[in-house]
Amino acid sequence: MNYSLHNDPNLPLAWGPWFSHEYITYFAAQALERLMSLPNVPVLPNPRYGDKLWSTGPKHIDVYKENYHAHRQLDPLWSFDYRKRNGDFASEPPLGKTIEPWKVLVIYSTEPDLYLDCDLNLHKNQKITGGSHGWRHMQFKLPGMTFGIAPQSFRVHKDMAKLAFENGNDYWGWRNLSRSAHYLADLGHPFHVKALPGAFLMKKIFSRQDLFKIVSAMHQSYEIYTERRFREGFEPFKQALLRGAHEGQAAARDVQDHLQAYIKRAEKKHNPIFYYFLDQFGQDLLDAFGQMDPNSQLDAATQTNRCSADAARAIFKEANLSKFAFLDKITVEILTDVGRMLGALFSGFSSLRK
Numbered sequence: 001m002n003y004s005l006h007n008d009p010n011l012p013l014a015w016g017p018w019f020s021h022e023y024i025t026y027f028a029a030q031a032l033e034r035l036m037s038l039p040n041v042p043v044l045p046n047p048r049y050g051d052k053l054w055s056t057g058p059k060h061i062d063v064y065k066e067n068y069h070a071h072r073q074l075d076p077l078w079s080f081d082y083r084k085r086n087g088d089f090a091s092e093p094p095l096g097k098t099i100e101p102w103k104v105l106v107i108y109s110t111e112p113d114l115y116l117d118c119d120l121n122l123h124k125n126q127k128i129t130g131g132s133h134g135w136r137h138m139q140f141k142l143p144g145m146t147f148g149i150a151p152q153s154f155r156v157h158k159d160m161a162k163l164a165f166e167n168g169n170d171y172w173g174w175r176n177l178s179r180s181a182h183y184l185a186d187l188g189h190p191f192h193v194k195a196l197p198g199a200f201l202m203k204k205i206f207s208r209q210d211l212f213k214i215v216s217a218m219h220q221s222y223e224i225y226t227e228r229r230f231r232e233g234f235e236p237f238k239q240a241l242l243r244g245a246h247e248g249q250a251a252a253r254d255v256q257d258h259l260q261a262y263i264k265r266a267e268k269k270h271n272p273i274f275y276y277f278l279d280q281f282g283q284d285l286l287d288a289f290g291q292m293d294p295n296s297q298l299d300a301a302t303q304t305n306r307c308s309a310d311a312a313r314a315i316f317k318e319a320n321l322s323k324f325a326f327l328d329k330i331t332v333e334i335l336t337d338v339g340r341m342l343g344a345l346f347s348g349f350s351s352l353r354k
């Protein structure tokens with residue numbers, strides 16, 4: 001039997017509903033036989049190696065999903081907030097429990113989008129990425145300047161994973177690797193490596209407010225579309241990740257050596273997707289994001305999240321169904337590439353474990 005994440009009997013309902021990063025990690029992991037057959041590891045406390053060098057958001061706590069209590073069943077198609085799950089989780093490591101490494105990779109892959117990177121003062125320019133969260137999850141250029149440090153976020157967590165493994169804490173080895181893979185997947189995402197088309201920026205007809213709204217709307221719309229496809233069990237996305245991860249494993253390459261080319265390929269796909277959403281879904285979509293405000297105290301991700309249900313209704317209208325072929329095709333290319341990188345990253349670490 002060939003399962004998808006949302007109907008895999010090995011995963012408790014309490015952990016759902018599932019989000020894009022979890023689908024991406026799940027399918028990439030499923031392609032790697034060695035990783036999937038590694039024995040369980042004991043759940044341990046966080047050794048907190050990076051604390052002095054890499055601060056975590058003041059609201060962040062490490063929850064332990066190994067200890068769960070299911071108490072509701074949310075509708076996956078209308079869930080947009082990572083914080084709302086079917087279960088509650090422990091805030092202390094449940095001693096005596098063990099878990100499969102591949103499950104650690106999957107269930108903690110959304111963690112960097114919770115509070116881990118929020119409410120920090122990282123850089124004077126972080127406002128342009130919507131706050132400290134965006135700063136650590138993006139990297140793009142605007143004339144003369146680079147914004148965001150996602151490649152560094154990837155490396156720091158990869159190094160913390162290595163350190164945890166070397167010191168016998170395999171559990172946090174996998175958990176840091178899961179975080180690292182999140183940033184790596186973000187770097188394959190066109191909207192994380194490019195802010196907006198250059199020609200668009202030059203059009204002075206837009207106010208700062210309009211520009212912020214349009215850029216946020218196009219980015220979030222693409223997220224909503226991709227996530228919905230995963231939740232529908234869309235086979236081409238699953239196959240793209242499986243295929244990519246297989247290739248990444250076989251090539252046994254060093255992820256770092258291929259990072260720049262990977263980012264470049266994602267960057268090239270930005271304009272086509274940006275203009276496609278703007279031209280095909282246009283005003284309907286912008287209306288859904290009407291409340292976005294660059295001067296709000298809330299960070300951009302929190303604001304866009306509040307518009308997601310309206311945006312999903314605008315995108316997935318009956319009349320729009322014929323518009324998805326283009327997006328499906330370009331997203332298959334993107335996910336194949338992401339799969340390659342995650343496959344290489346995960347198999348590199350798996351091959352060192354016994």
Ligand SMILES: [Zn+2]
Pocket residue numbers: 112113137182186
């Ligand atoms: Zn992210």
